[in-house]
Amino acid sequence: MTSSSGESGCGNGSGAASPHVVLVPLPVQGHLNPFSSLAHCLAASGISVTLVRAARANAIVSEIQGSAASSPLPHILARPIRVEVVPDGMTSDPKQPLNPNKVRESIEIIGKGVDGLLEKLMREKDAPCCLIIDHLIGWGHDIALKYGLPWMMLWMGSASAFSVGFHVPELVSRGYIPAVGEGAKDRMIDFVPGLSPFSVRDVPKPVRIEEDTKANPFFQFFMSIYYKAKYADRILFDSVYDLESSVAEALREEAGFSVCHVGPLFMMSSQTSKSSARTVNLLQEDDSCLSWLDKQQESSVLYISFGSVVTLEYDVISELASGLEASGLHFLWVIRPDALSGKASVEELLPEGFIDRTHSRGCVISWAPQLAVLAHPSIGAFLTHCGWNSVLESLSHGVPMLGFPQQAEQNTNLKFIVHDWKVGLPLLQPNMQRIELTYVQDAMTVIMKKDEGKEVRRNALHFKKVILNACNGSSKSNLEKLVQDFISGNLKAPAPLQ
Protein backbone atom coordinates (compact mmCIF):
# COMPACT_ATOMS: atom_id res chain seq x y z
CA MET A 1 0.00 0.00 0.00
CA THR A 2 1.15 3.53 -0.74
CA SER A 3 2.47 5.63 2.09
CA SER A 4 1.21 9.18 2.30
CA SER A 5 4.26 10.75 3.84
CA GLY A 6 5.06 14.20 2.52
CA GLU A 7 1.71 14.73 0.83
CA SER A 8 -1.16 16.86 1.97
CA GLY A 9 -4.37 15.11 2.82
CA CYS A 10 -7.83 15.17 1.26
CA GLY A 11 -7.27 18.52 -0.39
CA ASN A 12 -7.99 20.28 2.89
CA GLY A 13 -5.22 22.75 2.24
CA SER A 14 -3.94 22.34 5.79
CA GLY A 15 -0.55 21.13 4.66
CA ALA A 16 -0.93 18.26 7.12
CA ALA A 17 1.56 15.43 6.77
CA SER A 18 -1.14 12.90 6.07
CA PRO A 19 -4.89 12.77 5.62
CA HIS A 20 -6.89 12.31 8.79
CA VAL A 21 -9.94 10.05 8.78
CA VAL A 22 -12.41 9.53 11.66
CA LEU A 23 -14.02 6.08 12.05
CA VAL A 24 -17.29 5.70 13.96
CA PRO A 25 -18.46 2.13 14.72
CA LEU A 26 -21.57 1.00 16.52
CA PRO A 27 -20.27 -0.41 19.83
CA VAL A 28 -21.34 -4.02 19.27
CA GLN A 29 -18.99 -6.97 18.81
CA GLY A 30 -19.79 -7.64 15.17
CA HIS A 31 -19.03 -4.05 14.20
CA LEU A 32 -16.05 -3.26 16.41
CA ASN A 33 -13.73 -5.76 14.77
CA PRO A 34 -14.30 -4.72 11.14
CA PHE A 35 -13.74 -1.08 12.17
CA SER A 36 -10.65 -1.96 14.14
CA SER A 37 -9.35 -3.89 11.14
CA LEU A 38 -10.06 -1.03 8.74
CA ALA A 39 -8.34 1.38 11.14
CA HIS A 40 -5.28 -0.89 11.03
CA CYS A 41 -5.31 -1.05 7.24
CA LEU A 42 -5.46 2.73 6.91
CA ALA A 43 -2.92 3.44 9.63
CA ALA A 44 -0.54 0.92 8.07
CA SER A 45 -0.81 2.95 4.86
CA GLY A 46 0.14 6.19 6.56
CA ILE A 47 -3.35 7.62 7.08
CA SER A 48 -3.98 9.38 10.41
CA VAL A 49 -6.85 7.51 12.00
CA THR A 50 -9.10 8.52 14.87
CA LEU A 51 -11.19 5.59 16.01
CA VAL A 52 -14.21 6.55 18.08
CA ARG A 53 -14.99 4.14 20.87
CA ALA A 54 -18.15 4.27 22.97
CA ALA A 55 -17.59 4.31 26.74
CA ARG A 56 -19.12 0.89 27.53
CA ALA A 57 -17.15 -0.93 24.87
CA ASN A 58 -14.00 0.91 25.88
CA ALA A 59 -14.41 -0.02 29.55
CA ILE A 60 -14.97 -3.69 28.73
CA VAL A 61 -12.19 -3.92 26.17
CA SER A 62 -9.74 -2.16 28.49
CA GLU A 63 -10.56 -4.58 31.29
CA ILE A 64 -10.18 -7.63 29.09
CA GLN A 65 -7.24 -6.54 27.02
CA GLY A 66 -5.49 -4.00 29.22
CA SER A 67 -3.68 -0.96 27.93
CA ALA A 68 -3.19 -2.42 24.45
CA ALA A 69 -6.87 -1.75 23.89
CA SER A 70 -6.63 2.00 23.98
CA SER A 71 -3.69 2.17 21.62
CA PRO A 72 -3.84 -0.83 19.31
CA LEU A 73 -0.41 -1.97 18.21
CA PRO A 74 1.00 1.49 17.43
CA HIS A 75 4.55 0.15 17.04
CA ILE A 76 3.77 -1.88 13.95
CA LEU A 77 1.72 0.73 12.12
CA ALA A 78 3.01 3.56 9.95
CA ARG A 79 0.88 5.82 12.16
CA PRO A 80 -0.58 5.19 15.60
CA ILE A 81 -4.33 4.95 15.87
CA ARG A 82 -5.85 7.64 18.07
CA VAL A 83 -8.73 6.23 20.12
CA GLU A 84 -11.31 8.78 21.31
CA VAL A 85 -13.85 7.66 23.89
CA VAL A 86 -17.35 9.18 23.80
CA PRO A 87 -20.24 8.73 26.25
CA ASP A 88 -22.98 6.27 25.33
CA GLY A 89 -25.34 6.20 28.32
CA MET A 90 -24.95 2.43 28.70
CA THR A 91 -23.92 0.21 31.57
CA SER A 92 -20.33 -1.00 31.41
CA ASP A 93 -21.28 -4.35 32.96
CA PRO A 94 -20.65 -6.93 30.22
CA LYS A 95 -23.05 -9.37 31.94
CA GLN A 96 -25.97 -7.04 31.29
CA PRO A 97 -27.38 -7.97 27.88
CA LEU A 98 -27.74 -5.05 25.52
CA ASN A 99 -31.37 -4.60 24.75
CA PRO A 100 -32.07 -3.15 21.30
CA ASN A 101 -33.92 -0.10 22.68
CA LYS A 102 -30.97 0.81 24.87
CA VAL A 103 -28.60 0.44 21.91
CA ARG A 104 -30.82 2.71 19.82
CA GLU A 105 -30.88 5.36 22.55
CA SER A 106 -27.15 5.10 22.94
CA ILE A 107 -26.57 5.74 19.22
CA GLU A 108 -28.07 9.21 19.70
CA ILE A 109 -25.91 9.84 22.78
CA ILE A 110 -22.83 8.70 20.84
CA GLY A 111 -23.89 11.15 18.11
CA LYS A 112 -23.68 14.05 20.55
CA GLY A 113 -20.24 12.86 21.65
CA VAL A 114 -19.03 12.60 18.05
CA ASP A 115 -20.39 16.07 17.36
CA GLY A 116 -18.37 17.48 20.26
CA LEU A 117 -15.31 15.54 19.18
CA LEU A 118 -15.51 16.80 15.60
CA GLU A 119 -15.90 20.36 16.80
CA LYS A 120 -12.60 19.91 18.64
CA LEU A 121 -10.83 18.01 15.84
CA MET A 122 -11.86 20.50 13.15
CA ARG A 123 -9.97 23.22 15.02
CA GLU A 124 -6.79 21.16 15.09
CA LYS A 125 -4.03 21.59 12.50
CA ASP A 126 -4.47 18.02 11.35
CA ALA A 127 -8.26 18.38 10.86
CA PRO A 128 -10.19 15.34 9.59
CA CYS A 129 -10.99 15.17 5.89
CA CYS A 130 -13.44 12.28 5.91
CA LEU A 131 -15.72 10.24 8.16
CA ILE A 132 -16.27 6.50 7.88
CA ILE A 133 -19.52 5.67 9.61
CA ASP A 134 -21.20 2.43 10.63
CA HIS A 135 -24.09 1.50 8.35
CA LEU A 136 -26.48 1.26 11.30
CA ILE A 137 -25.80 4.81 12.46
CA GLY A 138 -28.57 6.99 11.06
CA TRP A 139 -26.98 10.39 11.68
CA GLY A 140 -23.84 9.83 9.60
CA HIS A 141 -24.97 11.97 6.70
CA ASP A 142 -26.24 14.79 8.97
CA ILE A 143 -23.02 15.14 10.89
CA ALA A 144 -20.93 14.98 7.72
CA LEU A 145 -23.03 17.78 6.27
CA LYS A 146 -22.72 19.86 9.44
CA TYR A 147 -18.93 19.77 9.22
CA GLY A 148 -18.75 19.81 5.42
CA LEU A 149 -16.91 16.48 5.46
CA PRO A 150 -17.17 13.72 2.86
CA TRP A 151 -18.36 10.49 4.45
CA MET A 152 -18.30 6.81 3.65
CA MET A 153 -20.54 4.06 4.93
CA LEU A 154 -18.91 0.87 6.19
CA TRP A 155 -21.42 -1.90 5.50
CA MET A 156 -20.69 -4.97 7.59
CA GLY A 157 -22.54 -7.28 5.30
CA SER A 158 -22.62 -8.40 1.71
CA ALA A 159 -23.58 -6.18 -1.21
CA SER A 160 -26.09 -8.92 -2.03
CA ALA A 161 -27.98 -8.41 1.24
CA PHE A 162 -27.66 -4.64 0.78
CA SER A 163 -29.25 -4.94 -2.65
CA VAL A 164 -32.16 -7.01 -1.36
CA GLY A 165 -32.85 -4.35 1.30
CA PHE A 166 -32.38 -1.48 -1.10
CA HIS A 167 -35.04 -2.91 -3.40
CA VAL A 168 -37.65 -3.21 -0.65
CA PRO A 169 -39.53 -0.02 -1.72
CA GLU A 170 -39.99 -1.68 -5.11
CA LEU A 171 -41.20 -4.86 -3.37
CA VAL A 172 -43.70 -2.71 -1.48
CA SER A 173 -44.92 -0.97 -4.64
CA ARG A 174 -45.29 -4.34 -6.39
CA GLY A 175 -47.28 -5.77 -3.46
CA TYR A 176 -44.78 -8.32 -2.10
CA ILE A 177 -44.47 -6.44 1.20
CA PRO A 178 -46.27 -6.35 3.62
CA ALA A 179 -46.10 -10.14 3.33
CA VAL A 180 -49.64 -11.01 4.37
CA GLY A 181 -51.80 -14.00 3.54
CA GLU A 182 -51.31 -17.62 2.57
CA GLY A 183 -48.06 -18.21 0.70
CA ALA A 184 -47.02 -14.52 0.85
CA LYS A 185 -43.54 -15.38 2.08
CA ASP A 186 -43.03 -18.01 -0.63
CA ARG A 187 -43.59 -15.61 -3.54
CA MET A 188 -40.51 -15.41 -5.74
CA ILE A 189 -38.79 -12.18 -6.77
CA ASP A 190 -36.82 -12.43 -9.98
CA PHE A 191 -36.41 -8.86 -11.14
CA VAL A 192 -33.62 -7.41 -8.97
CA PRO A 193 -30.63 -6.71 -11.21
CA GLY A 194 -27.57 -8.81 -10.44
CA LEU A 195 -29.37 -11.13 -8.01
CA SER A 196 -30.61 -14.65 -8.59
CA PRO A 197 -34.33 -15.18 -7.77
CA PHE A 198 -35.17 -15.09 -4.09
CA SER A 199 -38.36 -15.43 -2.06
CA VAL A 200 -40.03 -12.89 0.21
CA ARG A 201 -38.86 -15.17 3.05
CA ASP A 202 -35.26 -14.21 2.15
CA VAL A 203 -35.82 -10.47 2.57
CA PRO A 204 -34.08 -9.20 5.75
CA LYS A 205 -36.40 -9.69 8.72
CA PRO A 206 -36.58 -6.05 9.88
CA VAL A 207 -38.03 -4.99 6.52
CA ARG A 208 -40.04 -8.10 5.62
CA ILE A 209 -42.92 -6.94 7.69
CA GLU A 210 -46.46 -8.06 7.80
CA GLU A 211 -48.25 -4.86 8.69
CA ASP A 212 -48.50 -1.34 7.27
CA THR A 213 -44.95 -0.26 6.40
CA LYS A 214 -45.66 3.44 7.06
CA ALA A 215 -46.57 2.74 10.69
CA ASN A 216 -43.40 0.79 11.43
CA PRO A 217 -40.49 2.90 12.73
CA PHE A 218 -37.90 0.12 12.16
CA PHE A 219 -38.95 -0.19 8.58
CA GLN A 220 -38.70 3.56 8.08
CA PHE A 221 -35.29 3.64 9.76
CA PHE A 222 -33.89 0.92 7.52
CA MET A 223 -35.26 2.56 4.41
CA SER A 224 -33.58 5.82 5.39
CA ILE A 225 -30.25 4.01 5.65
CA TYR A 226 -30.44 2.85 2.04
CA TYR A 227 -31.60 6.28 0.92
CA LYS A 228 -28.77 8.09 2.69
CA ALA A 229 -26.21 5.61 1.36
CA LYS A 230 -26.57 7.30 -2.03
CA TYR A 231 -25.11 10.46 -0.49
CA ALA A 232 -22.01 8.73 0.81
CA ASP A 233 -18.79 9.12 -1.12
CA ARG A 234 -18.77 5.33 -1.32
CA ILE A 235 -20.02 2.27 0.47
CA LEU A 236 -17.21 0.15 1.79
CA PHE A 237 -18.36 -3.47 1.91
CA ASP A 238 -16.64 -5.87 4.29
CA SER A 239 -17.10 -8.45 1.60
CA VAL A 240 -15.36 -9.74 -1.50
CA TYR A 241 -16.09 -8.48 -5.02
CA ASP A 242 -15.48 -11.87 -6.59
CA LEU A 243 -18.19 -13.43 -4.40
CA GLU A 244 -20.84 -11.10 -5.74
CA SER A 245 -19.52 -9.24 -8.79
CA SER A 246 -22.85 -9.16 -10.65
CA VAL A 247 -24.68 -7.46 -7.81
CA ALA A 248 -21.79 -5.06 -7.24
CA GLU A 249 -21.95 -4.01 -10.90
CA ALA A 250 -25.74 -3.74 -10.83
CA LEU A 251 -25.67 -1.53 -7.73
CA ARG A 252 -23.10 0.67 -9.47
CA GLU A 253 -24.63 0.85 -12.92
CA GLU A 254 -28.34 0.69 -12.26
CA ALA A 255 -28.67 2.25 -8.83
CA GLY A 256 -25.71 4.67 -9.03
CA PHE A 257 -23.99 3.54 -5.82
CA SER A 258 -20.28 3.90 -5.41
CA VAL A 259 -19.49 0.34 -4.35
CA CYS A 260 -16.12 -0.62 -2.90
CA HIS A 261 -15.35 -4.16 -1.66
CA VAL A 262 -12.50 -4.17 0.86
CA GLY A 263 -12.97 -7.41 2.76
CA PRO A 264 -12.52 -9.60 4.55
CA LEU A 265 -11.16 -6.77 6.68
CA PHE A 266 -9.86 -9.18 9.33
CA MET A 267 -7.62 -10.70 6.65
CA MET A 268 -6.67 -7.42 5.01
CA SER A 269 -5.55 -5.99 8.33
CA SER A 270 -3.47 -8.99 9.29
CA GLN A 271 -1.73 -8.64 5.92
CA THR A 272 -0.96 -4.97 6.33
CA SER A 273 -0.04 -4.84 9.98
CA LYS A 274 1.60 -8.27 10.21
CA SER A 275 -0.42 -9.08 13.29
CA SER A 276 -3.86 -10.23 14.18
CA ALA A 277 -6.17 -7.24 14.20
CA ARG A 278 -8.56 -8.96 16.58
CA THR A 279 -7.88 -6.33 19.15
CA VAL A 280 -11.47 -5.89 20.27
CA ASN A 281 -13.27 -8.47 22.38
CA LEU A 282 -16.24 -7.71 24.60
CA LEU A 283 -15.98 -11.13 26.25
CA GLN A 284 -12.96 -13.02 27.52
CA GLU A 285 -11.86 -15.68 25.05
CA ASP A 286 -11.48 -19.22 26.37
CA ASP A 287 -8.35 -20.52 24.63
CA SER A 288 -8.56 -23.90 26.35
CA CYS A 289 -10.80 -25.08 23.52
CA LEU A 290 -7.79 -24.98 21.16
CA SER A 291 -5.91 -27.66 23.09
CA TRP A 292 -9.16 -29.66 23.26
CA LEU A 293 -9.43 -29.32 19.45
CA ASP A 294 -5.82 -30.52 19.11
CA LYS A 295 -6.96 -33.87 20.53
CA GLN A 296 -9.80 -34.34 18.04
CA GLN A 297 -9.61 -35.97 14.63
CA GLU A 298 -9.43 -33.94 11.43
CA SER A 299 -12.76 -32.40 10.31
CA SER A 300 -14.59 -34.24 13.09
CA VAL A 301 -15.90 -31.35 15.21
CA LEU A 302 -19.05 -29.32 14.68
CA TYR A 303 -18.46 -25.76 15.89
CA ILE A 304 -21.63 -24.12 17.24
CA SER A 305 -21.94 -20.41 17.89
CA PHE A 306 -24.70 -17.87 17.44
CA GLY A 307 -22.55 -14.75 17.59
CA SER A 308 -22.63 -11.97 20.13
CA VAL A 309 -26.29 -10.90 20.17
CA VAL A 310 -28.68 -13.81 19.54
CA THR A 311 -30.21 -15.49 22.57
CA LEU A 312 -32.18 -18.65 21.89
CA GLU A 313 -35.31 -19.72 23.74
CA TYR A 314 -34.86 -22.44 26.34
CA ASP A 315 -36.89 -24.92 24.24
CA VAL A 316 -34.78 -24.29 21.18
CA ILE A 317 -31.56 -24.89 23.08
CA SER A 318 -33.02 -28.05 24.50
CA GLU A 319 -33.91 -29.46 21.03
CA LEU A 320 -30.50 -28.44 19.69
CA ALA A 321 -28.75 -30.23 22.54
CA SER A 322 -30.89 -33.34 22.20
CA GLY A 323 -30.32 -33.48 18.43
CA LEU A 324 -26.62 -32.98 18.96
CA GLU A 325 -26.50 -35.74 21.54
CA ALA A 326 -28.44 -38.11 19.28
CA SER A 327 -26.10 -37.37 16.35
CA GLY A 328 -23.13 -38.74 18.28
CA LEU A 329 -20.96 -35.96 16.82
CA HIS A 330 -18.03 -34.25 18.48
CA PHE A 331 -18.76 -30.58 19.10
CA LEU A 332 -17.50 -27.26 20.39
CA TRP A 333 -20.41 -25.09 21.56
CA VAL A 334 -20.25 -21.44 22.58
CA ILE A 335 -22.92 -20.42 25.07
CA ARG A 336 -22.43 -16.82 26.18
CA PRO A 337 -23.05 -15.88 29.84
CA ASP A 338 -25.79 -13.43 28.79
CA ALA A 339 -27.53 -16.11 26.70
CA LEU A 340 -28.59 -18.33 29.58
CA SER A 341 -32.31 -17.52 29.24
CA GLY A 342 -32.51 -16.69 32.94
CA LYS A 343 -30.86 -19.97 34.06
CA ALA A 344 -28.12 -19.85 36.65
CA SER A 345 -25.59 -21.96 34.75
CA VAL A 346 -24.94 -23.78 31.49
CA GLU A 347 -25.67 -27.08 33.27
CA GLU A 348 -29.10 -25.77 34.20
CA LEU A 349 -29.77 -24.46 30.71
CA LEU A 350 -28.91 -27.69 28.89
CA PRO A 351 -30.93 -30.90 29.28
CA GLU A 352 -30.25 -32.63 32.58
CA GLY A 353 -27.07 -34.68 32.44
CA PHE A 354 -26.17 -33.47 28.91
CA ILE A 355 -22.72 -32.20 29.89
CA ASP A 356 -21.84 -35.46 31.68
CA ARG A 357 -23.15 -37.70 28.92
CA THR A 358 -21.33 -35.80 26.16
CA HIS A 359 -18.21 -35.05 28.20
CA SER A 360 -15.95 -37.31 26.12
CA ARG A 361 -16.89 -35.70 22.81
CA GLY A 362 -18.06 -32.19 23.59
CA CYS A 363 -16.71 -28.91 24.86
CA VAL A 364 -18.93 -26.02 25.98
CA ILE A 365 -17.34 -22.60 26.48
CA SER A 366 -18.56 -19.04 26.99
CA TRP A 367 -16.59 -17.28 24.23
CA ALA A 368 -14.25 -18.70 21.60
CA PRO A 369 -11.23 -17.34 19.80
CA GLN A 370 -13.38 -17.83 16.69
CA LEU A 371 -10.75 -17.21 14.01
CA ALA A 372 -8.36 -19.69 15.60
CA VAL A 373 -11.20 -22.19 15.98
CA LEU A 374 -12.25 -21.91 12.34
CA ALA A 375 -8.62 -22.27 11.26
CA HIS A 376 -8.25 -25.49 13.27
CA PRO A 377 -8.05 -28.69 11.16
CA SER A 378 -10.41 -30.52 13.56
CA ILE A 379 -13.34 -28.31 12.62
CA GLY A 380 -15.65 -29.99 10.11
CA ALA A 381 -18.56 -27.54 9.92
CA PHE A 382 -20.02 -24.47 11.63
CA LEU A 383 -23.58 -24.32 12.97
CA THR A 384 -24.08 -20.56 12.79
CA HIS A 385 -26.79 -17.92 13.06
CA CYS A 386 -25.39 -16.56 9.76
CA GLY A 387 -24.22 -13.22 11.12
CA TRP A 388 -22.12 -11.73 8.34
CA ASN A 389 -18.80 -11.79 10.22
CA SER A 390 -19.27 -15.45 11.02
CA VAL A 391 -20.18 -16.22 7.41
CA LEU A 392 -17.15 -14.42 6.05
CA GLU A 393 -14.82 -15.93 8.65
CA SER A 394 -16.16 -19.42 7.93
CA LEU A 395 -15.82 -19.01 4.17
CA SER A 396 -12.33 -17.55 4.50
CA HIS A 397 -11.30 -20.74 6.29
CA GLY A 398 -13.12 -23.07 3.90
CA VAL A 399 -15.52 -24.28 6.61
CA PRO A 400 -19.03 -25.25 5.42
CA MET A 401 -22.01 -23.89 7.34
CA LEU A 402 -25.22 -25.18 8.80
CA GLY A 403 -27.41 -22.10 8.94
CA PHE A 404 -29.88 -21.28 11.70
CA PRO A 405 -30.71 -17.58 11.15
CA GLN A 406 -32.54 -15.67 13.87
CA GLN A 407 -32.67 -11.95 13.17
CA ALA A 408 -31.46 -8.97 11.11
CA GLU A 409 -30.34 -10.04 7.60
CA GLN A 410 -29.20 -13.51 8.73
CA ASN A 411 -32.00 -15.19 6.74
CA THR A 412 -30.84 -13.29 3.63
CA ASN A 413 -27.27 -14.45 4.19
CA LEU A 414 -28.52 -18.04 4.43
CA LYS A 415 -30.10 -17.73 0.98
CA PHE A 416 -26.72 -16.85 -0.54
CA ILE A 417 -24.91 -19.50 1.50
CA VAL A 418 -27.27 -22.27 0.39
CA HIS A 419 -28.48 -21.31 -3.08
CA ASP A 420 -25.82 -19.09 -4.63
CA TRP A 421 -22.48 -20.10 -3.17
CA LYS A 422 -23.61 -23.59 -2.13
CA VAL A 423 -21.29 -23.56 0.86
CA GLY A 424 -23.82 -24.61 3.44
CA LEU A 425 -27.17 -26.16 4.29
CA PRO A 426 -30.09 -24.93 6.35
CA LEU A 427 -30.61 -26.47 9.79
CA LEU A 428 -34.35 -26.35 9.15
CA GLN A 429 -36.25 -26.44 5.85
CA PRO A 430 -38.57 -23.43 5.23
CA ASN A 431 -41.70 -25.56 5.75
CA MET A 432 -40.64 -26.68 9.24
CA GLN A 433 -42.67 -24.74 11.76
CA ARG A 434 -40.55 -25.47 14.79
CA ILE A 435 -37.22 -26.96 15.71
CA GLU A 436 -37.27 -30.65 16.63
CA LEU A 437 -34.61 -33.06 17.78
CA THR A 438 -34.86 -35.28 14.69
CA TYR A 439 -34.41 -32.42 12.18
CA VAL A 440 -31.41 -31.23 14.11
CA GLN A 441 -29.89 -34.69 14.28
CA ASP A 442 -30.43 -35.25 10.53
CA ALA A 443 -29.06 -31.89 9.42
CA MET A 444 -25.98 -32.19 11.61
CA THR A 445 -25.28 -35.69 10.35
CA VAL A 446 -25.72 -34.65 6.71
CA ILE A 447 -23.30 -31.72 6.88
CA MET A 448 -20.67 -33.68 8.81
CA LYS A 449 -20.91 -37.10 7.19
CA LYS A 450 -23.02 -37.38 4.05
CA ASP A 451 -22.30 -36.62 0.36
CA GLU A 452 -24.24 -33.35 0.47
CA GLY A 453 -21.97 -32.24 3.28
CA LYS A 454 -18.88 -33.22 1.29
CA GLU A 455 -20.09 -31.18 -1.67
CA VAL A 456 -20.61 -28.00 0.35
CA ARG A 457 -17.21 -28.57 1.96
CA ARG A 458 -15.59 -28.72 -1.50
CA ASN A 459 -17.36 -25.49 -2.47
CA ALA A 460 -16.31 -23.80 0.76
CA LEU A 461 -12.69 -24.72 0.05
CA HIS A 462 -13.06 -23.22 -3.43
CA PHE A 463 -14.31 -19.94 -1.94
CA LYS A 464 -11.46 -19.96 0.54
CA LYS A 465 -9.15 -19.67 -2.47
CA VAL A 466 -11.33 -17.00 -4.09
CA ILE A 467 -11.14 -14.94 -0.91
CA LEU A 468 -7.41 -15.42 -0.51
CA ASN A 469 -6.92 -14.25 -4.11
CA ALA A 470 -9.08 -11.19 -3.43
CA CYS A 471 -6.84 -10.26 -0.49
CA ASN A 472 -4.00 -9.89 -2.96
CA GLY A 473 -6.25 -8.72 -5.79
CA SER A 474 -9.53 -6.80 -5.82
CA SER A 475 -9.77 -5.97 -2.09
CA LYS A 476 -6.13 -4.93 -1.97
CA SER A 477 -6.40 -2.63 -4.97
CA ASN A 478 -9.66 -1.14 -3.66
CA LEU A 479 -7.97 -0.30 -0.38
CA GLU A 480 -5.01 1.17 -2.22
CA LYS A 481 -7.35 3.31 -4.31
CA LEU A 482 -9.13 4.42 -1.12
CA VAL A 483 -5.84 5.55 0.40
CA GLN A 484 -4.89 7.35 -2.83
CA ASP A 485 -8.24 9.15 -2.84
CA PHE A 486 -7.70 10.30 0.74
CA ILE A 487 -4.29 11.61 -0.25
CA SER A 488 -5.42 13.40 -3.41
CA GLY A 489 -8.72 14.61 -1.92
CA ASN A 490 -10.67 12.80 -4.60
CA LEU A 491 -13.79 12.57 -2.41
CA LYS A 492 -17.42 13.52 -2.87
CA ALA A 493 -18.49 16.54 -0.81
CA PRO A 494 -21.63 15.98 1.28
CA ALA A 495 -24.83 17.36 -0.20
CA PRO A 496 -28.21 18.06 1.45
CA LEU A 497 -30.77 15.27 1.11
CA GLN A 498 -33.25 15.87 -1.70
Ligand code: UDP
Ligand atom coordinates in the same frame (compact mmCIF):
# COMPACT_ATOMS: atom_id res chain seq x y z
N1 UDP B 1 -17.07 -14.31 17.94
C1 UDP B 1 -15.98 -14.66 18.70
N2 UDP B 1 -16.14 -15.67 19.59
C2 UDP B 1 -17.30 -16.34 19.77
C3 UDP B 1 -18.40 -15.97 18.96
C4 UDP B 1 -18.25 -14.96 18.06
O1 UDP B 1 -14.91 -14.08 18.56
O2 UDP B 1 -17.36 -17.23 20.60
C5 UDP B 1 -16.93 -13.21 16.97
C6 UDP B 1 -16.96 -13.72 15.56
O3 UDP B 1 -15.64 -14.09 15.18
C7 UDP B 1 -17.50 -12.54 14.79
C8 UDP B 1 -18.36 -11.82 15.81
O4 UDP B 1 -18.02 -12.32 17.08
O5 UDP B 1 -16.46 -11.71 14.35
C9 UDP B 1 -19.84 -12.05 15.59
O6 UDP B 1 -20.25 -11.33 14.49
P1 UDP B 1 -21.40 -11.85 13.57
O7 UDP B 1 -21.60 -10.85 12.48
O8 UDP B 1 -21.15 -13.22 13.12
O9 UDP B 1 -22.68 -11.93 14.50
P2 UDP B 1 -23.35 -10.89 15.52
O10 UDP B 1 -22.68 -11.07 16.80
O11 UDP B 1 -23.15 -9.50 14.96
O12 UDP B 1 -24.76 -11.33 15.53
